[in-house]
Amino acid sequence: MHLHRLQNRLFALVFSRFPALTARWVKRQKLASAGPPPWVPFHKSLAQCRIALVTTAGVHLHTDAPFDMSDKDGDPSFRVIPQAASQPALCITHDYYDHRDADKDVNIVLPLDRLREFAHAGEIGAVAPSHYSFMGHIDGRHIERLLAETAPDVARRLLHERADAVVLTPA
Amino acid sequence: MGLVARTIEQHGIPTVALSIQRELTEKVRPPRALFLRWPFGHPLGEPFQVAQQRWILREALHALETLKTPGEIVDLPYLWRRPGPWTQSG
Numbered sequence: 001m002h003l004h005r006l007q008n009r010l011f012a013l014v015f016s017r018f019p020a021l022t023a024r025w026v027k028r029q030k031l032a033s034a035g036p037p038p039w040v041p042f043h044k045s046l047a048q049c050r051i052a053l054v055t056t057a058g059v060h061l062h063t064d065a066p067f068d069m070s071d072k073d074g075d076p077s078f079r080v081i082p083q084a085a086s087q088p089a090l091c092i093t094h095d096y097y098d099h100r101d102a103d104k105d106v107n108i109v110l111p112l113d114r115l116r117e118f119a120h121a122g123e124i125g126a127v128a129p130s131h132y133s134f135m136g137h138i139d140g141r142h143i144e145r146l147l148a149e150t151a152p153d154v155a156r157r158l159l160h161e162r163a164d165a166v167v168l169t170p171a
Numbered sequence: 172m173g174l175v176a177r178t179i180e181q182h183g184i185p186t187v188a189l190s191i192q193r194e195l196t197e198k199v200r201p202p203r204a205l206f207l208r209w210p211f212g213h214p215l216g217e218p219f220q221v222a223q224q225r226w227i228l229r230e231a232l233h234a235l236e237t238l239k240t241p242g243e244i245v246d247l248p249y250l251w252r253r254p255g256p257w258t259q260s261g
Contacts, residue, residue, distance in 0.1 A: 034200040037242040042185040042235045056172040097211040105218030111228045151175045155182035167231050168188040169214045170172045
């Protein structure tokens with residue numbers, strides 16, 4: 001393993017336990033002024049809604065290519081998680097947080113089993129056919145690509161798959 | 172993650188985001204967010220704590236119905252590895 005990846009993982013272990021440490025890092029980030037949040041009113045009943053999950057925890061199918069950890073600005077691409085995917089089919093590629101617990105139970109970052117239970121119980125109408133996963137550590141030049149290409153691509157797929165609402169989960 | 176939430180909402184789908192980094196969420200301003208003072212990598216809580224995971228996911232879904240102010244961040248009161256209201260629920 002490259003030295004910088006090892007170093008990232010060591011930092012990840014510390015930061016995962018002490019999120020307050022990252023507040024300073026966040027203050028230094030030169031994020032473009034976000035502007036007012038977009039807003040789509042939610043009118044439907046949850047019991048009629050098809051719900052999709054989007055995570056930035058670096059989850060993907062074993063059979064998919066892992067996220068690129070060699071680029072220090074991260075990887076703005078995404079992976080598709082099929083509706084029926086469960087723990088044995090999934091893994092996590094992400095050096096910037098401690099995912100040992102999520103490796104054991106992916107539901108703490110991508111609660112797909114819980115969502116399926118809600119659909120089964122009638123609390124929600126249905127589970128969307130696909131869910132989407134990014135690697136949350138995206139910086140520098142890749143933010144532009146995320147905003148111009150990969151995030152809109154996911155949004156269009158969710159529209160096409162008739163998702164009524166989306167729950168997003170970080171790492 | 173907030174950036175992805177904003178993009179999806181801009182395309183016409185309501186979103187709700189869990190957050191475990193409040194400062195970042197304040198900066199990025201996703202449409203609806205619920206903040207938990209929990210360690211990174213644990214937005215739904217602890218592994219195999221099914222009732223806890225259900226509780227948090229349910230709170231997120233209900234926030235879609237209840238939040239009316241764009242950019243609002245709800246601070247969930249739950250403490251890490253302490254009993255919560257989910258201990259009595261299924």
